[in-house]
Each structure stands twice: as C-alpha cells, then as structure tokens.
Amino acid sequence: MGSVVTDRSSERVQLVRSIAGRGVTDARVLAAMRQVRREAFVPPDLAEFAYRDLALPIESEQTISQPYIVALMTQALELEPHDRVLEIGTGSGYAAAVLSHVASEVFTIERHAQLAATARERLTSHGIHNTQVKHGDGRLGWPDHAPYDAIVVTAAAEAVPERLGGQLAIGGRLVIPVGAPDEIHELVRIRRTGADDFEEETLEQVRFVPLLPGRTEIADDTTGLRSVRGVPAAIAANCEPVEDLESVDLDGFLQRIGSARLVLLGEASHGTSEFYRMRHRITRDLIERAGFQFVAVEADWPDAARIDAYVRGAADTREPVRSAFQRFPQWMWRNADVLDFVDWLRAHNQEQPAHQVSFHGLDLYSMHDSMQRVVDYLEGVDPELAESAKRRYGCLTPYESDPAAYGLASLKRGYPECEHDVVTVLRELCQGRDRYLTGQGEAFLDAEQNAVITRDAERYYRAMYYGGAESWNIRDRHMFSTLQALIAFHGPAAKAVVWAHNSHLGDARATALSSDGQINLGQLIREQYGGQSYHLGFGTDHGTVLAAAAWGQEPQVMKVQPGRQRSYEQLFHQVEQRAFLLPLRSGHVDPQLRLALEKERLERAIGVVYRPQSELASHYFGAVLPEQFDEYFWYDETTAVTALPGTTRGPADPRHPFHTLDT
Numbered sequence: 001m002g003s004v005v006t007d008r009s010s011e012r013v014q015l016v017r018s019i020a021g022r023g024v025t026d027a028r029v030l031a032a033m034r035q036v037r038r039e040a041f042v043p044p045d046l047a048e049f050a051y052r053d054l055a056l057p058i059e060s061e062q063t064i065s066q067p068y069i070v071a072l073m074t075q076a077l078e079l080e081p082h083d084r085v086l087e088i089g090t091g092s093g094y095a096a097a098v099l100s101h102v103a104s105e106v107f108t109i110e111r112h113a114q115l116a117a118t119a120r121e122r123l124t125s126h127g128i129h130n131t132q133v134k135h136g137d138g139r140l141g142w143p144d145h146a147p148y149d150a151i152v153v154t155a156a157a158e159a160v161p162e163r164l165g166g167q168l169a170i171g172g173r174l175v176i177p178v179g180a181p182d183e184i185h186e187l188v189r190i191r192r193t194g195a196d197d198f199e200e201e202t203l204e205q206v207r208f209v210p211l212l213p214g215r216t217e218i219a220d221d222t223t224g225l226r227s228v229r230g231v232p233a234a235i236a237a238n239c240e241p242v243e244d245l246e247s248v249d250l251d252g253f254l255q256r257i258g259s260a261r262l263v264l265l266g267e268a269s270h271g272t273s274e275f276y277r278m279r280h281r282i283t284r285d286l287i288e289r290a291g292f293q294f295v296a297v298e299a300d301w302p303d304a305a306r307i308d309a310y311v312r313g314a315a316d317t318r319e320p321v322r323s324a325f326q327r328f329p330q331w332m333w334r335n336a337d338v339l340d341f342v343d344w345l346r347a348h349n350q351e352q353p354a355h356q357v358s359f360h361g362l363d364l365y366s367m368h369d370s371m372q373r374v375v376d377y378l379e380g381v382d383p384e385l386a387e388s389a390k391r392r393y394g395c396l397t398p399y400e401s402d403p404a405a406y407g408l409a410s411l412k413r414g415y416p417e418c419e420h421d422v423v424t425v426l427r428e429l430c431q432g433r434d435r436y437l438t439g440q441g442e443a444f445l446d447a448e449q450n451a452v453i454t455r456d457a458e459r460y461y462r463a464m465y466y467g468g469a470e471s472w473n474i475r476d477r478h479m480f481s482t483l484q485a486l487i488a489f490h491g492p493a494a495k496a497v498v499w500a501h502n503s504h505l506g507d508a509r510a511t512a513l514s515s516d517g518q519i520n521l522g523q524l525i526r527e528q529y530g531g532q533s534y535h536l537g538f539g540t541d542h543g544t545v546l547a548a549a550a551w552g553q554e555p556q557v558m559k560v561q562p563g564r565q566r567s568y569e570q571l572f573h574q575v576e577q578r579a580f581l582l583p584l585r586s587g588h589v590d591p592q593l594r595l596a597l598e599k600e601r602l603e604r605a606i607g608v609v610y611r612p613q614s615e616l617a618s619h620y621f622g623a624v625l626p627e628q629f630d631e632y633f634w635y636d637e638t639t640a641v642t643a644l645p646g647t648t649r650g651p652a653d654p655r656h657p658f659h660t661l662d663t
C-alpha cells in the first residue's frame, strides 16, 4: 500500500487564524506561518498534532516550540526583509524555517549533533537555502557572522549569556526567555541602543526547555528547609548581625579565618561607601590583631605607590594622595572612605615604625606611567640600558593617549609590533639586577613591576580585540603574579589583605562566567594557596551608588534597583537583619542552609558603570555563592561613596567593548 500524504493546509490556515486572534498582528510573520509545513518538523507519529497550538516532544528529549510562541517571538524580533538573524536552539528547525521567510539570512545553533543534522535536512528538503545550521554551544553565539540584526534564544537561560549582547548590531534586538529550569520564564527583549547601551523589557510569561549546560538544580524542599521562606529564616539564625560598622565585634571573623594568610575583601560595586568602610574595619583588625603586613588593592601600581609613600612616611605631605588616581574611574580609590583608611594606616605606621604596613596596586592600566618609571629607575643605575629601554618603549609612544589603538593596529598588521621590545626591556632589567646597588631593595621591585605591567598591558590591549575571556584573564593573571611578587618580597610567610571587586576575588569556577573560559584572581589564589586564603564576598539589595552611565563619563549618584527575581540579593533582602556576616564554609554553617544556598542563583556585579535600564543583561550572572566565597557580608541598603575633588581628569583607558560586567 502506498502512503497517503495528508493535506493539512486547511488546518494550518485555521491555526494561523487563531494565532492572529491571540494578538500576533505582523502580516509577514503570519504569512510565514502559513508557508511552513510544521508537520514536516515533528516526529512522523505526531504529525496529526502538528496544528494543535502545542509544544510537542521531538528527538533527543527536546521540544518543538508552540506555534503561538514561535509567532510571538518572531514578531518581537521586529524583522525587516534585509535583516540577518541568529537563533540559539535549532531543535526541530521549525522556528528557523519561519524566520527564513521573514529575514534575509538565518544562522542557527544547536547543541545536539543529531538534532542539528536532522534540522539541516528538513530545511533543505523544504527548499530553504538562506539558513545555516551549526552544531555547537549557542551561549557563545556565532562571532563569524556577527553582528546580527536580531538574536532569538529558544531555550530558557538563567542569565543572559554575556557574549550575545556583543554580537548584536546597534539597533539590534535579542529576545530570550529568562528563568530557572522548571519555572515560569520571562520573555525578555533587549535592544542595543549604542555601542555600550542596552535597554530591556519583559514581554510575556512563557515556559521553555533549559539552555544548557546549566548547573545541577537542588530544589529548596529537598534540603529540609521546606519552603523558600525557610531560607531567609535560616540565614537569620546563622548570621552574625552587624549593628554598626565602626564598632562591630570581629572576634568570630578572626577565628573563622584561622591560619589564613591571604584575606580577600570583595565588593559588589566600585561606588558603595559601606563596602569600603567594612573593609577598612576588618583590615584594621587584621593588621592590629593578626599581624597582616601589606594591603594590595585593585588599583594601578604607580598610583598605589604614591599612597604608599604617604602611609609609610616617605612623603610628609598629602601631595602624593592628591596626585594619585587622576584617570577615570577616579572615584574608585579617590573617595572619602579610602582617604579615611589611608590616614588611619599612616597613623598606625607612625606608631609602629618597626611594623609598617605597605600599600600596593595589583592592576595593569598604567602602561605609560609604568614605562616612564622603568626609564627613571634605569637612568639612576644603568644609563646605557635606560637609553635602550627608552628606544624600545618608543614603539608604544604613539599610542600614549589611546593604548587600545595599539591593539587594533597590531590586529590589522597581523603581528604584535612591540611585544619583543617590552619583553626585552624586562629581561635586560632582570639580568642587571645583581649589578645594581638597589637590586635587592624596593626600588628594584618597583622598576621590575613596572616593566612587568608594560609587558602585560601590551598583551592586554591586543587581546581586547580577540573578544572572549582572554583580556580579562591576562589582567587577573597579572594581578595574581603581582601578589606573588609582593609575597616573595615580604617573605614566604607574608600575610596580606586584598581589596578588589567580588568578581575578581570570588572563585570564578563557581560562576557561569567560567564556562566561557574566564578565570580570576580568587580562583588562582585558591588553586595555589588552598585553605590559606579566606574570601569574603559583599552584597547589597538597594540604595545609592556612585557610578558612570557609560565608560569615561562623569560619575553620578544612581539609585540601585532592588534585587531581581531568583537572585541572591532578593533572597538576602528577605532576612530580618539589615546587615550581617554569614559564614559559608562547611563546618561554619548549618549544612542544610549551605545546601539551600548552593542552588544556583543570579548575582549582581556593578562596576564603575551602572546601567539600570538593562540590568539583567549587563549586571547579573549565575553563581553558587558558598563555592564562590567563604563568607558573605550583607548590607541591605547602601549609600554612594563621596568622590574627592581636585582631579585634572585624565582620559579613560578603554576596556573591552562590552564591559559592563568588567569590574
């Protein structure tokens, strides 16, 4: 018996009519829905259900989306006939087929090889030739064909994958369901309105299969904390309340850090006063009661050296403090709370001349300042080498006001013009070390470190243009090697306090960013120093923050939005106490609570730029808090730092083009 091909076109017309009745009005979308034979995209035994408005199971335990949702999402993309679209989650290929009728080109990515192959065949046999299917991880996008006028994700993400925003054209739209597996998801549309500007809106409540890989879900009620409401109560019972930042009792904290010799103090934004004040408070106790020897912060090395000259009495006026941190983002260190700490440290050092505590910078945004300092040092000890260093560094001089232009130029040339020169200066400086009178002292350390910064910054500005995690990783590896150089200098048992953003100090392996290949300082420290480091994360729900609306702009006091759904911020906001320390290490906390907190949630990071209008995409990422930190400091309502006056406002050093999560 020959098979009978059932004509389902009248069912299809009927379905499209009902979709129009539910509010999809875009005529081109409806026309596309009338053209694509959905029965060809479902398993043969389900063909009879193809025109019910239902999601249906397909191969590899996935689903073909509900037709109404496909129409809704396609409409939400606001496609013009000449637009190019990227779809994440090809599945059956049905949505791609619909898109192929509304856009000029469609690129679609599927993580199941088998599904990708089947979809490719189906599309071809449908006569669709403007669509390319790729097998791979869609969270990384498809950079080869970027930028796209529209990107649609047809699986639910816990947070918006960071890469996708950067692959949108200016004016482009990203439509994505956001939410945890097995929950209702929000269909969100993110519009790129400028190089660094995004706006987002929530369109609808939907349900999707998860964008993978996610993390293993542990439902709250398997932990014994029966309802979600039980978690804030358990936090309340396990935390140490902080009534007052200045007079808080830190005995428990000092006990918990045990024999740790690296204590890392984070922050959830670069512009929050309470975070600096709490770091000041804790650092005081670490210095006075636990013998910590130096403070290393996420700041440029030469600027921190100016502060160091002040706190250790090498300078007897405030001039070095006034002249430090002249470049954007000045307020990150040039603020009233940091000044309080610096004044305290100077007084401490005056009282304890035999146990002076030094202050250092870990960052690498000082290429030109650093080159100058290398040459200055060499002029005193080795004039011949100073001349050759000056010549070699001259390779980078044309880019003084815009180091990123060097990265772009080397990308265009296809080779790194100055790499050999900066590496050679460092090598020759190190070879000379034993000949210099100051070779074992701090002056040499300073020169060597500045030569290392120049080498690493040269690589950093090139990597900025490769995209991806590489430039971030170069920076965090640089911070780590600087910390190691400082430890070596102070002696192998040296004890240090580190101040940097949570995103540098928490263990990157506990965040979704690590699946992108991103590492950080906290991870490198854990890998190298094991239990000898103690990582304190900081968080807040709402209040004010000093931040810029875009890179290089003037800072302003902005309102911090309350924590998003499914975020740690929203969870901690429900705790009765307004400020507290919460130990997270096994053995320091109720195991049931730790288990409940191990469920991945969103976490917010505000850097020097804050974009409340696209907060979900710009500032949230997935994380597992107890794996990221050993302890968490919560301050529910926080206030902006006060910037100190008197900068001559140097230009901003550029960073990665899509850098709102760059802290």
Ligand code: SAH
Binding pocket: 062, 063, 064, 065, 088, 089, 090, 091, 092, 093, 094, 095, 096, 109, 110, 111, 112, 115, 136, 137, 138, 139, 154, 155, 209, 210, 211, 212, 213
């Ligand atoms: N657009 C599809 C809907 C498929 S369901 C259709 O019209 O049929 C979502 C699809 O996303 C599944 O096939 C799933 O395998 C795929 N997926 C999940 N995570 C992914 C990832 N990280 N990269 C690419 N595809 C993914």
